[in-house]
Amino acid sequence: MLKASRKQMARARQGTEEYYQFIYLTSEFINHGRLLMKMKIAVLTGGGDCPGLNGAVKWVTKSATDQWLGSKRSMSFEVIGITDGWRGLVDVDPDDPKSLAKYTRPLDEEIVRTWDRYGGTNLGTSRTNPFNPKNDRSEILLDNIKKLGIDVVVAIGGEDTLGAAYSLHKLGIKTVGIPKTIDNDLVGTDYSIGFDTAVNVITEEIDRLRTTAGSHSRIFVVETMGRHAGWLALHGGECSGAYIILIPEHPFNLDEICTLLQERKGREIRYAILVVSEGAKPVGQKEFITSSKIDEFGHVALGGIAKFVADEIEGRTSLETRHLILSHLQRGGTPSAHDRLMARWFGIAAVDMIINEDFGRMASLQRGEITSVPLKECIGKLKLVDTVKYYDKERYNGRRSIIS
Known part of the structure; x- marks a missing residue:
């Protein structure tokens, strides 16, 4: 019977330890998916500006990059802001550092820490429609999203901006919407950022x-x-x-x-x-x-x-x-307390939707509860004033009787 030398036995023990260490790390890798499940979120604001937009961007960023929450998730996130709405994703040249600096902004908790206090949108906005039938730039949009390595687009806007997000979703891009319009006319939600x-x-x-x-x-x-x-x-x-x-x-x-x-x-x-x-x-x-x-x-x-x-x-x-x-x-002006609160809730909900893979949907407030609705149900029609419930047609004013 052959006897192993001390060096051979030490190498065997070392190999066993390395093997079990490999198994442990592989297990952790699979369980937590730190590298496999890292996602890049692009957030943009489109259409008319209003107070509350910066708050929504802040809470998308804070919720996505929160380290405490990250330790409990099966994925991690990187967040970038797209400047000037859909125009930023259309006009950016991913191969040009100057263009990247102009149209994209890396976002983290420190950068967005005070954003919810201010009106307007720090990312900028535009009324660019990448799916305009007279000037369709959807192929450029798709190509830039791919080159930038974007996994999910969070679009904050009204019917027009969210309509573009839905068109993008139909082309296979993961999108999430956040309702914003001072007109408060979006179907599918009782409230839109900016109204209050x-x-x-x-x-x-x-x-x-x-x-x-x-x-x-x-x-x-x-x-x-x-x-x-x-x-x-x-x-x-x-x-x-x-x-x-x-x-x-x-x-x-x-x-x-x-x-x-x-x-x-x-x-x-x-x-x-x-x-x-x-x-x-x-x-x-x-x-x-x-x-x-x-x-x-x-x-x-x-x-x-x-x-x-x-x-x-x-x-x-x-x-x-x-x-x-x-x-x-x-x-104009700073957002009201209610708009700051709704921006927070909608921003957090958007990240929850990404984690739950609820794509092609819009964060929504219904009967006091935060939920989500399909984007396709929020576009093509508007939430108008019910003149029977809320309007006095004889006095041209609000109703003076509420309970019928």
């Missing part, structure tokens, strides 16, 4: 307007945003105590408006505030437009209805009337 802050802006501006309106005994017509949905005008008007509110969902009769104003004349009230959505229109007429130029999603710019209504009122009643267009003021 915009309503607060309307309320604050009308509060200021009352002092000059009362001083001069004037009527003021205030124009808000709201192309097809009157939620901004309705809630802004209700919160500010407007006498008359005009919304796109119910064409108005100018004779009836003037009668309501004449009835108020002579009482102790020296002025009146009317709030009108930019998409509101008189009976039998179309929306007022400021420019016939069509953007990449097929929209024209609306506006001018407040001046029209003010001129008509003064001409028909001789009551001194002025108009004010709030315009982009509604998109």
Whole structure:
């Protein structure tokens, strides 16, 4: 019987230890998937800016890169921000360092730590439509996503931005949506980021307007945003105590408006505030437009209805009337507490959806609970004001009876 030397036995023991160490590391590798399951998330903001966007980007980043949560997950994440919305993913040249620096930004917890305090979008935005039938750049988009090594695209936006995200999803790219629009007209969610802050802006501006309106005994017509949905005008008007509110969902009769104003004349009230959505229109007429130029999603710019209504009122009643267009003021300023909270919830939900592989869906608030809905159910139609439930068609204002 042959006897092994001490050196041979030591090598055998060392080999056994190395073998078991290999088995252990392989097991850990398989169980935790640190290398196999690393994913790159690209987050972008599209369409009109609004307060709360930065908060959503922050919480996507913080949730994805949180080390404590990472120790409990089967995957790890890298997050990059895409500047200027879909335009960033279309125009970036992945082989050019200067282009990469212009259109992409690495994000981590330290970088985004204070972002939720600020309005607008630090990533920038645009109304670029990569699927525009007149200028289809979807192949460039797909190629850039592949070259950048992006695994998931998180798109924060309204119907147009999320429509592009859905088109991308149909082409095989993993996408997740976060609802954003001050119009609050997205189907599938009770709330969209930016709405509460915009309503607060309307309320604050009308509060200021009352002092000059009362001083001069004037009527003021205030124009808000709201192309097809009157939620901004309705809630802004209700919160500010407007006498008359005009919304796109119910064409108005100018004779009836003037009668309501004449009835108020002579009482102790020296002025009146009317709030009108930019998409509101008189009976039998179309929306007022400021420019016939069509953007990449097929929209024209609306506006001018407040001046029209003010001129008509003064001409028909001789009551001194002025108009004010709030315009982009509604998109500005720091986010309200509610928008900061919703940005947090939606950002966290987006990462949960990625982990659960719920792609092609949008984070959603329904009946007070955070959930998700298919993107295809959120586009092609809008959530409009139910004029039976929420609108008094005779007084042109919010309902004064809620429980029916």
